[in-house]
Amino acid sequence: MDDDWVRPYPPGSGRWLVIAWEAAALGLLTYATIEQFDLIGHGVRLTACVLAAVWVVGAYRILRHxxxxxxxxxxxxxxxxxxxxxxxxxxxxxxxxxxxxxxxxxxxxxxxxxxxxxxxxxxxxxxxxxxxxxxxxxxxxxxxxxxxxxxxxxxxxx
Known part of the structure; x- marks a missing residue:
């Protein structure tokens, strides 16, 4: 198919609220995971990076939705x-x-x-x-x- 795809409407501002909500939820999940498993050093960084990557991919999909x-x-x-x-x-x-x-x-x-x-x-x-x-x-x-x-x-x- 051709590449002239258009969304016939502008996205609603509520999408940014959803993205912020997801950031807060993943931040809380990160904190709870670190506390629950007593992570330190590389474990903290790995957990934070993985959940941040999940948030970035999710935010992109929400914006493209x-x-x-x-x-x-x-x-x-x-x-x-x-x-x-x-x-x-x-x-x-x-x-x-x-x-x-x-x-x-x-x-x-x-x-x-x-x-x-x-x-x-x-x-x-x-x-x-x-x-x-x-x-x-x-x-x-x-x-x-x-x-x-x-x-x-x-x-x-x-």
Whole structure:
């Protein structure tokens, strides 16, 4: 595929809060590990460097997290993996009202964007109306959804 991938929305400022939260959590984990195992010298440095490297990789993935589009397809960058689909593999783009079951209770999660494949399967995107990118910007969520639909329709007409 080509390399003109763009994220059709600016990342939300909440991502920086998540990155700071993770830094604090890993700092606490580092301290607890050093204290628990009575580490000194190289053990302290190794523990700190390994957890700092984990934080750097995690922060990079958090910043890259999201949905990217091009004229050729859609790329979903998750925290642990990425997935690229050509537009011809996508049968449709739709909104989904997500709910989760916890025992007898149903928990409303809000709107997400799903990609429907031609074989009937659905692929979840990283777009969530209540997520850090769109929580305070509901209009932007609808605009991004429309942008993805428009790109899919334009590709289908070619």
């Amino acid at each position: 999201g949905v990217y589009v091009s004229s050729q397809g859609v790329r979903i960058e998750g925290l642990l993996r990425s997935r690229t689909m050509r537009w011809r593999e996508v049968a449709g783009v739709r909104l989904h009202h997500a709910t989760h079951r916890v025992g007898p209770w149903r928990i409303e999660s809000g709107m997400t964007v799903l990609l429907e494949r031609h074989d009937g399967a659905t692929v979840g995107t990283e777009l969530w109306a209540q997520g850090v990118d769109f929580h305070a910007r509901p209009r932007l969520f609808r605009d991004v959804y429309q942008e993805i639909r428009n790109r899919h329709q334009a590709a289908a007409q070619r």
